Amino acid sequence: MNPIALGGGFDPNTPNAARMYDYFLGGKDNFPADRAAAEQVLRFVPEIPIGIRENREFLCRAVRFLSQQGIRQFLDIGAGLPTQRNVHQVAAEHAPESRTVYVDNDPQVLSHARALLQDSPQVLVVRGDLRRPDRILEDPDVRAHLDFGQPIAVLLLAILHFISDEDDPAGIVARIRQELPPGSYMAMSHVTVDQRPQAAPGVQQVYQSASAPFIARMSSEVLPLFEGLDVVEPGVVDLHRWRPELPVVDPALEHDKPYFLCGIGRVG
Ligand SMILES: C[S@@+](CC[C@H](N)C(=O)[O-])C[C@H]1O[C@@H](n2cnc3c(N)ncnc32)[C@H](O)[C@@H]1O
Numbered sequence: 001m002n003p004i005a006l007g008g009g010f011d012p013n014t015p016n017a018a019r020m021y022d023y024f025l026g027g028k029d030n031f032p033a034d035r036a037a038a039e040q041v042l043r044f045v046p047e048i049p050i051g052i053r054e055n056r057e058f059l060c061r062a063v064r065f066l067s068q069q070g071i072r073q074f075l076d077i078g079a080g081l082p083t084q085r086n087v088h089q090v091a092a093e094h095a096p097e098s099r100t101v102y103v104d105n106d107p108q109v110l111s112h113a114r115a116l117l118q119d120s121p122q123v124l125v126v127r128g129d130l131r132r133p134d135r136i137l138e139d140p141d142v143r144a145h146l147d148f149g150q151p152i153a154v155l156l157l158a159i160l161h162f163i164s165d166e167d168d169p170a171g172i173v174a175r176i177r178q179e180l181p182p183g184s185y186m187a188m189s190h191v192t193v194d195q196r197p198q199a200a201p202g203v204q205q206v207y208q209s210a211s212a213p214f215i216a217r218m219s220s221e222v223l224p225l226f227e228g229l230d231v232v233e234p235g236v237v238d239l240h241r242w243r244p245e246l247p248v249v250d251p252a253l254e255h256d257k258p259y260f261l262c263g264i265g266r267v268g
Contacts, residue, residue, distance in 0.1 A: 229265020
């Protein structure tokens with residue numbers, strides 16, 4: 001397995017999932033290897049940047065919704081490179097006292113996040129791997145920052161499609177859910193390949209040499225991740241259909257088959 005996948009060192013020559021995502025978003029925290037791999041992906045799925053922008057829009061709407069439900073604690077696993085409107089900033093717009101823990105297994109994400117996001121005592125950045133949820137949940141720093149006796153929102157946005165079936169994504173989600181007190185929430189988003197199944201092998205091939213493998217899943221494989229949660233309206237839907245705030249939708253997203261499912265579930 002690639003060293004970065006194991007949370008190893010910084011490697012600019014290996015395409016990196018976080019930096020490719022940054023490139024798709026129009027960011028500058030990427031290297032030639034990332035850009036070359038991202039361009040290969042774009043040949044298979046040209047509309048990826050639109051989907052990724054929608055994912056960030058969903059993040060903002062989700063955090064606002066969660067704040068309105070009274071959530072004041074956020075655990076963002078697979079936080080990604082800092083960009084515009086990060087979780088703690090959106091949460092602070094509604095409730096400045098909100099506390100956020102950012103978790104990632106990528107060394108560059110961690111160093112950038114520590115430099116750019118850990119700008120207040122309410123924000124903590126920790127190294128953690130979603131494939132080992134117990135280590136995140138038992139991390140003393142996480143426990144000191146978040147009160148597990150009070151509701152917490154766990155965000156798993158655009159990360160579960162990097163978790164292989166062998167690592168049991170549904171089991172990971174269930175393990176986290178069991179640790180959360182009633183009134184907590186889990187927000188998740190996951191790419192689906194229903195719309196363009198023929199592109200999946202090519203995209204998987206590109207990510208094969210990257211820091212994290214892309215796992216192509218159909219929507220029928222993504223929906224079970226929400227089992228055990230009381231899913232809020234409008235359910236598990238494409239990103240732009242989750243409580244949209246703007247009436248204008250990019251025509252590239254108007255398909256009848258899912259391209260990137262998301263949803264929020266309450267812990268009973
Ligand atoms: C596509 S980015 C998503 C960033 C952000 N959550 C969003 O939705 O905009 C995926 C992030 O997950 C991280 N990641 C991938 N596999 C991971 C794992 N097993 N544990 C922790 N982080 C992981 C990557 O380093 C990357 O920063």
